[in-house]
Amino acid sequence: MGPTRDAPVLAVEGLGKSFGSVRAVDDLTFSVRPGAVTGFLGPNGAGKTTTLRMLLGLTRPTAGRALVDGLPYAEHERPARVVGAALEASSFHPGRTGLGHLEVFAAQVGASNRRCRELIDFVGLGPAAERRVGGYSMGMRQRLGLATALLADPPAVVLDEPANGLDPEGIRWMRGLLRAFAAEGRTVLISSHVLSEVQHTVDDVVIIAHGRLVHASSLADLGALATPETYVESPAAGALAGLCDDRGWSRRADGAGLVVAGVPAAEIGAAAYAAGIELHQLVSRGVGLEDVFLRLTGGVR
Ligand SMILES: Nc1ncnc2c1ncn2[C@@H]1O[C@H](COP(=O)(O)OP(=O)(O)O)[C@@H](O)[C@H]1O
Ligand SMILES: [Mg+2]
Structure with missing residues (x-):
């Protein structure tokens, strides 16, 4: 060719x-x-x-x-x-x-x-x-x-x-x-x-x-339209959940930790540090493109 x-x-x-x-x-x-x-x-x-x-x-x-x-x-x-x-x-x-x-x-x-x-x-x-x-x-x-x-x-x-x-x-x-x-x-x-x-x-x-x-x-x-999620785990789970609520971050339970939607890991880490909350895991998770696709195509009409 x-x-x-x-x-x-x-x-x-x-x-x-x-x-x-x-x-x-x-x-x-x-x-x-x-x-x-x-x-x-x-x-x-x-x-x-x-x-x-x-x-x-x-x-x-x-x-x-x-x-x-x-x-x-x-x-x-x-x-x-x-x-x-x-x-x-x-x-x-x-x-x-x-x-x-x-x-x-x-x-x-x-x-x-x-x-x-x-x-x-x-x-x-x-x-x-x-x-x-x-x-x-x-x-x-x-x-x-x-x-x-x-x-x-x-x-x-x-x-x-x-x-x-x-x-x-x-x-x-x-x-x-x-x-x-x-x-x-x-x-x-x-x-x-x-x-x-x-x-x-x-x-x-x-x-x-x-x-x-x-x-x-x-x-x-x-x-870039995919909103990142962050998985975060702390031995002080109650304090961590309270921190999320104080900041207005949407959270859901996931195994031993929490998933916070739309907030970068660095921002959560900094807030937890400032509040004296010990973290054992802090992991960025991308959201799949397919989720973006479904969001874009699902909401019309
Ligand atoms: N020849 C046709 N006569 C009547 N309706 C049709 C015809 N071709 C497609 N449609 C309708 O037009 C819409 C778009 O179909 P189509 O172009 O095949 O979509 P896609 O390829 O994205 O699945 C559908 O509602 C389908 O039923
Ligand atoms: Mg077709």
Whole structure:
């Protein structure tokens, strides 16, 4: 796969889609930069697939625009050469072999049969190339979807829930591949309903719930929203609890000690020292990103 110049920015502007009374996507605006992996995150039903379908010209927006390098997908002369995509992995013809499937798509995007053979090996489906897709596992379908997306060696890839059905080894493999694409300067957009599945893969996150944007930033900035907790243990447990209450710190019992939310260990240590309270443990605990994700996506509407 060659290095890539001028990979496209993917963007949606005031994008909306209603199915009857259901607002699947509602006034959504965000953009996805080249040279990074962006995670498009939200719970099931949040509107991820609908948004990606609009970006790929498969669903017509009822409001706003979805743009690939400033143009709607369908207005590109050879769109499949600009963005490779894998949407829901169930859309394969079950009677075709994996290789046969790739060859059908290759004809549409002007890729050779030799390229199909290379790709089927590249995604680890070499031994299953001649088997019918109907008998493929979910993980194998994901790999086939990825091979399809890569047929034209595109500068941008859009993958809908690529980690679904992959085992941990498969997820690690996919991660390496996507990180390598981004390092080549390509634009990579992947959706997931589970942040923890992609948190070691993505540089940026776009989080939606009920069709609306709830957060867009680097992964590092998302991490900063996690409130730290501190575990603290003292032989003078009553005095320690009293200190927390005096300071207005929220505390809960945990084993032999207390967990204090949102107060750094240094601040608790200093207060305990000043109050003459002996401490036997003082431990910072990060809060998982998944908690932040649930907090962000749970409270809308
Ligand atoms: N073709 C459709 N007809 C009617 N409702 C749809 C259609 N596609 C999606 N929806 C609805 O739009 C909402 C968003 O769905 P979807 O984009 O698939 O979410 P996600 O991919 O985040 O799980 C859901 O309420 C879903 O039921
Ligand atoms: Mg979906």
